C-alpha cells in the first residue's frame with residue numbers, strides 16, 4: 001500500500017464524516033466478512049421511552065412508575081433515563097432510595113420506603129426467585145413487539161412491568177441491505193432479551209442475533225466469530241462496547257458515542273448512520289484496488 005493512496009482514501013472518507021485513525025484500518029475495512037452491530041444506539045436511536053405500564057394485582061400504574069423511577073434515579077443506564085423522564089412527565093415525586101446497586105446486564109436493586117426493591121430483566125427476577133405469574137406472558141407479548149420489558153419486585157413479590165421501546169434509526173435497514181449486497185454477514189449483539197432482540201433483528205434484516213450477552217462478554221463473542229474464520233468489524237457506541245471494538249479487526253464507534261468507545265475504535269462514524277460502515281468498506285476497496 002502506498003502512503004499516498006492511503007492518504008487519499010482517508011481524505012475521501014473524511015468527506016463522508018468517517019474518521020479513520022490508521023492506514024491499517026482503511027485497508028482492513030474492505031476485507032471484512034462479518035459486521036457485528038450493537039443494538040442500542042447503533043441500530044436504534046439509543047433514546048428509549050416508556051411505552052407500557054403493566055401493574056400486578058394490588059398495584060396501579062402510578063405506584064409502579066413511582067417505585068421504578070425512585071430506584072432508577074441512582075442509575076446512569078439509558079433505560080433508567082427513560083423511566084425517570086416518564087415519571088417527571090407525570091409529575092411524579094420520587095422517594096429516596098438507599099443501598100442502591102447496579103447489577104450489570106441485569107438491572108438495579110435498592111431499598112425504597114424500607115422495602116427491598118429489584119428492577120430489571122427476567123434473569124434478575126429468576127436469580128431472586130420472584131414468581132412472575134401472568135406477567136411472564138405479558139412480557140412476552142411486549143417483547144414480540146420489539147419493546148424491552150423490565151420487572152419490578154418489592155419485598156420478594158412481582159409488582160409489575162415497565163416496558164420501553166427504542167426507535168430504530170430510519171436508515172438502519174437500508175444500510176444493512178448494502179452490507180449484504182457486498183457479501184457481508186451482519187450480526188446484532190445486545191444485552192437485551194432474546195425475544196426483543198429477534199423482533200428488532202427482523203425489522204432490519206440482521207442474519208444472526210447474539211442476545212442476552214453480558215457487558216463483559218461482548219469481546220469474547222467477537223473473538224468467537226474471528227475463530228470461525230471471519231474478519232470481523234464491530235460497531236458500537238457505549239462504554240460497554242469498548243473491549244469488543246478493540247477486539248474486532250476493525251472497530252467502528254458510531255455517532256455521539258462515548259469518549260471511551262471513540263478511543264477504542266479504529267474508525268469514528270460522525271454522522272451516526274450505519275451507511276458509514278458501507279461507505280468505509282467501499283472507500284477501502286477502491287483504495288486497495290488503486291494500490292494493486
Ligand code: ADP
Pocket residue numbers: 039040072075077079080104105106107108119120121148149150189190191192193213214215238240
Ligand atoms: P445493552 O447495553 O445491550 O442495553 P445491558 O447489559 O446494559 O445491555 O442491559 C441488559 C439488560 O439488563 C437490559 O435490557 C435490561 O433488561 C437490564 N438492565 C440493565 N440495566 C438496567 C437498569 N438500570 N434498569 C433496568 N434494567 C436494566
Ligand code: MG
Pocket residue numbers: 038039040041237238240241
Ligand atoms: Mg449499547
